[in-house]
Amino acid sequence: MKRSHAGVIVLALMLALNIVFTQFMVHQFFFEHYRNTLIFAGLNILTFPVAFFIYKKEIRKGGNSHEQ
Amino acid sequence: MSDRNAKIPFDEDNYTHNIHRNNERMLDRRGFMKTMVGAAGLFAISSLPWGAIAAKELMGLGEKEYPKKKIASLKSVAVGDSVDFSFPGEHDSALLIRLSENKFVAYQNACTHLRCPVFWKKEENEMICPCHHGKFSAHTGEPLAGPPRRPLPAIKVKVEYGNIYAVGVKRYEA
Numbered sequence: 353m354k355r356s357h358a359g360v361i362v363l364a365l366m367l368a369l370n371i372v373f374t375q376f377m378v379h380q381f382f383f384e385h386y387r388n389t390l391i392f393a394g395l396n397i398l399t400f401p402v403a404f405f406i407y408k409k410e411i412r413k414g415g416n417s418h419e420q
Numbered sequence: 421m422s423d424r425n426a427k428i429p430f431d432e433d434n435y436t437h438n439i440h441r442n443n444e445r446m447l448d449r450r451g452f453m454k455t456m457v458g459a460a461g462l463f464a465i466s467s468l469p470w471g472a473i474a475a476k477e478l479m480g481l482g483e484k485e486y487p488k489k490k491i492a493s494l495k496s497v498a499v500g501d502s503v504d505f506s507f508p509g510e511h512d513s514a515l516l517i518r519l520s521e522n523k524f525v526a527y528q529n530a531c532t533h534l535r536c537p538v539f540w541k542k543e544e545n546e547m548i549c550p551c552h553h554g555k556f557s558a559h560t561g562e563p564l565a566g567p568p569r570r571p572l573p574a575i576k577v578k579v580e581y582g583n584i585y586a587v588g589v590k591r592y593e594a
Contacts (some may be wrong), residue, residue, distance in 0.1 A: 358448060363456040370463040377470055384473035393471030400457075400464035407457045411450065 359410030366403045370396060423501070448549055451521060484508075489589045492515050494579060502540035504529070507575055507586040516584065517549070517558050523586060527561050527572035538572065547572070 403408035429535040448454070452574035481522040486508040496588050497503055503516040507526075515529040527547070529538040545557040547562060554566030 355449065357449070359453055360456075363453055363460075365477040366460055367456055367463075370460055377467055380431060381470055381474060383428065384477070386478045389474035390471055390478070395465040396467040397464040397471075400455060400460045403457045407453050410453060 356410075356413070358389050359406055359413075365391055366399050366406070370399050373399070426456075445549055484589070485593035486586075486588055488578070488585045491577070494582045494584060496536045497584065500542050502542075503584075505586065508589060513537065514586070515587075516575075516577065518556060522579075524577045524579065525558060525561075526577045526586060527556070528574070528575065528589075531565065531568055532570040532572060533566070533568040 373392045373396040377389055377396060380386075380388035380392060431562070455528055489505075489507055491505045491507075492503045495517070497518045498556040499518050499520055501518055504516055505513050505516060505526075506512055513529050514526055515538060516524060518524055529547075530536070531538050531549035531551065531554050533549065533552060533554050536549050536554075537549045538549045538554075538556060540558070541548050545558065546560055548554070549556075549566065549568065552567050554565040554568040556562065556568070557564050561574050563569060563571060574590040575586050576590055577586045578587045
């Protein structure tokens with residue numbers, strides 16, 4: 353079985369995005385730009401279903417390959 | 421090399437034959453991905469309160485009500501003069517300026533650079549922070565010169581029955 357690390361890499365990117373969005377969110381909150389805070393909070397929340405989708409897809413792709 | 425890799429050593433029906441340590445499979449690729457998804461979820465949940473507070477502020481629910489406070493009587497402030505007062509709290513010093521017959525502006529007078537007190541310079545028609553020569557526009561509170569980058573927070577002023585009252589603090593928008 354050939355391992356694919358695409359999912360791991362994309363998930364790591366997702367996590368990096370999370371960190372970036374959180375940083376922006378907190379900064380914009382500090383500067384009382386509440387609209388921007390909401391945008392970044394939304395993006396932060398949105399990355400979770402995306403990450404979950406990627407995980408599911410990755411599981412489906414290589415799930416039972418060792419049994420073949 | 422390639423035929424060595426292509427060889428299947430024995431007929432296997434499991435994928436754990438090469439595990440030598442206990443719990444070696446605890447954090448395999450799938451487990452790692454699971455952790456990362458969990459972390460993304462944690463980030464999502466932790467950004468909820470920020471979003472909630474931001475939404476609350478945007479909808480005006482965070483607008484605080486302060487009891488109105490008399491600053492001075494109308495007669496005691498000539499055009500171009502300023503009055504020091506404190507609003508909303510006892511220690512939040514502020515500055516009222518009478519720009520014209522009917523125009524009053526008031527700002528929190530802590531400089532947005534390092535919170536030095538800001539003074540009204542009548543001759544130069546601008547507010548000055550003596551610490552590092554920061555200057556602010558009296559009309560908008562915007563910084564004109566010096567180190568401060570953000571405007572002074574404005575205070576809502578109302579004239580009633582010959583007195584000047586501070587009624588609220590304007591939403592700070594930089």
